[in-house]
Amino acid sequence: MTDRPPGFSTLAVHAGAQPDPTTGARVTPIYQTTSFVFNDADHAASLFGLQAFGNIYTRIGNPTQAVLEERVAALEGGTAALATASGHAAQVVVFQMLLRPGDEFIAARKLYGGSINQFTHAFQSFGWNVAWADPDDISSFERAVTPRTKAIFIESIANPGGSVTDIEAVAAVARKAGVPLIVDNTLATPYLIRPIDHGADIVVHSLTKFLGGHGNSIGGIIVDAGTFDWSKDNKYPMLSEPRPEYHGIKIQETFGNFAFAIACRVLGLRDLGPAISPFNAFLILTGIETLPLRMQKHCENAKAIAEWLSTHPAVAAVNYAGLLGDKYNNLARKYAPKGAGAVFTFSLKGGYDAGVNLVSNLKLFSHLANVGDTRSLVIHPASTTHSQLDDAAKIKSGAAPDMVRLSIGIEDKEDLIADLEQALSA
Amino acid sequence: MNHDAYDDNYIRAILNGVKSIAMVGASPVNVRPSYFAFKYLAQRGYDMIPVNPGHVGKSLLGKPFVASLLDIGRPVDMIDIFRNSSHIGPVVDEALKMTPPPKVIWMQLGARDDAAAAKAEAAGLTVVMNRCPKIEYGRLSSEISWMGVNSRTLSSKRAPMPTQGMRLSLNRMSVGGGETTASDRAAKNKNDPA
Structure with missing residues (x-):
């Protein structure tokens, strides 16, 4: 057998x-x-x-x-x-x-x-x-x-x-x-x-x-x-x-x-x-025992939030490979058909200051230097994880000064969207 | 018989079935892979016979060396050939002259001779190429897991209390066939240079 x-x-x-x-x-x-x-x-x-x-x-x-x-x-x-x-x-x-x-x-x-x-x-x-x-x-x-x-x-x-x-x-x-x-x-x-x-x-x-x-x-x-x-x-x-x-x-x-x-x-x-x-x-x-369950939820939430952000009037651009029309969408479909992950960046029309305001106004997202937690996380890479790089290197590595990074957790996506909405309009 | 990838059950049946193993090319030098494998298999309860014409008169872990398979003088279940691919043919020819012939011809990791394998299979013998019985035993028993190696087996049964020199159960559930896809790719790449 x-x-x-x-x-x-x-x-x-x-x-x-x-x-x-x-x-x-x-x-x-x-x-x-x-x-x-x-x-x-x-x-x-x-x-x-x-x-x-x-x-x-x-x-x-x-x-x-x-x-x-x-x-x-x-x-x-x-x-x-x-x-x-x-x-x-x-x-x-x-x-x-x-x-x-x-x-x-x-x-x-x-x-x-x-x-x-x-x-x-x-x-x-x-x-x-x-x-x-x-x-x-x-x-x-x-x-x-x-x-x-x-x-x-x-x-x-x-x-x-x-x-x-x-x-x-x-x-x-x-x-x-x-x-x-x-x-x-x-x-x-x-x-x-x-x-x-x-x-x-x-x-x-x-x-x-x-x-x-x-x-x-x-x-x-x-x-x-x-x-x-x-x-x-x-x-x-x-x-x-x-x-x-x-x-x-x-x-x-x-x-x-x-x-x-x-x-x-x-x-x-x-x-x-x-x-x-x-x-x-x-x-x-x-x-690791719950990795498959968590990744399904992480990816489902991330896609919903990326889609919601891409239609928000305060948002200049969303970089998420799971979005139709994203520069990396074809590669994501080839290599990651089950989902494009749960970490992505977006930029705000209000630039650096709007990014700083967003981070400080969020109530559910935690402002910290990690990704891949059950909790949703937010960070401004230019002033934290990538702060030791010069401006040219920041942009080359995908951490432009007006960029905010999210790591989407496994909470209810409606609550995450509500938190982003109140923070963007505060 | 597909010798590129073995089903775990094929290897399992061999390792569960054979009792005596003659190792051709066994080395008394305790840093050689053949020494490691000889010692490990002896500790797992196999009746090991070292075959190496250069060391006749000496013994390996208490077992006297013999010069050739035909000098063993008693039935042997399996011949484990620790020689390069180019030296396999004559060893298999010699094995086929044994009476009774062995049940299994096993060629070590890195060694492969398809013509010799075909000859042995035509005579009714079972053949394994390019594998190490120590690694396969350690893998199928999951003992090799102590080293972070992927045994590619699962079990929900309590592991036996380990004691020295014991035989281990090899009857775990297999995760895949004989090989990972990655190893298959490596084997293919070797024959298919970039």
Whole structure:
């Protein structure tokens, strides 16, 4: 008998989890412990030598975290995953695995402002040089490729503008250049877009956003698609060369199509240290169980509010890929047919001051620097998340000074529209 | 038989069915993948036989090396070939000369020889190519989940209390066939350069 493959919602509830062997606890327990006892000296040596599957120390892995990792890997269609303390930590671990000082990577210019900062400042100080490309002009990625290029990085749905990236077109550039395509899938979640199906080799997330979904825990994750040959051309020595600390084993040769996730754990997490806490892993895991239900409601609300705003006399423009006629509507229909997400921007005819007034007059929307909460959120990117960029960079990254960003929650949409209406007319 | 993607039940039936495994190319060097796999399978209860002409006279985890499959001198259920694709053919020829012949020919991760596979299948043997039995056992039992690896299986039953050297249940519900779509794509890309 061939098993019927379970659907996405079944995986969101079950993947990675199993009743606890000791107690029968049905929900994954919070293994709030730093370390795990060994059976004997041989078992310890096997674990340290990467010969056995098991737990050593929570900086490297933890059973609660492992359930979270398998669940996200299953939802993304990847071979394995590694959870980290934050989405930013996931990016540090990924790039440290791929780049040596003096190497380059290409990144889409439209990114979360925090990623732009990380790539521009911290990564620069490590000697990892970013070349920016325009996600609306695929040829700009091709032109940016040099012999030192080691990776290409894009967001599937870009923050803050909610624009949709042509993942397959960028994947073709990455494949031709012989480098992996890394896709930040935070705003789409695998419910809306599965980048691996479109050619991504690595997927990263801030779990803090829609996956966790409740605004209560910071976390990040790296998903290995299992698609990239790290040993070809010897461009990625961390994966292809013998590791002295593991008695000369070669990571890709030993672990096959989940070698990247293992390398991120036993080299990256071990040495850089950004482990996720078991408690955060538990809360995010609980959040993921309702991901499909929440994303349906998030998207339904976002579309209704974007449509309502686009007819409001005070609104100059709404940028939501789910709107007919939006610049990214065709890409949204191709890549995210179930919905274009719940984060989008709009501009007010009254400019910067009207934006500031709107934010201060809202009663239900919370003014804060996060997205992907059950609660509806509002922010003025130019003065907050993107404030450390200069004006030209703000506009290029989709955070013009007159732009307001909404992250639509799962409240009743009539209440959200009423709140926007009173704030716009106040 | 489609050797690009295996249904989980195909792999499960093999790993649940065989008891003895001769590993051709087993290495006594404890950082080689063949050593890892040999040790793991021995700990999971398989009767392991190391085959490597370069190490006759030594033993691997207490099991004496033999020079060739024909030197084993007793029935063996499965031959696990830890050699490059170019060295598979002669090993399969030798396996087919064994009496009785083995039930399964397994070629390790990265190894594939379709002609040798066809010959073995014509003789009634079951063949697996380009897979690691350690990874597949760990995956189907979900033991590999400790490493954040996608086992592509589900179970609502209480996991057994882990003890050393135990056999694990491989009878979990499969999420998909033998492979993820991503891995299928990787395999296709290898034969279809950009």
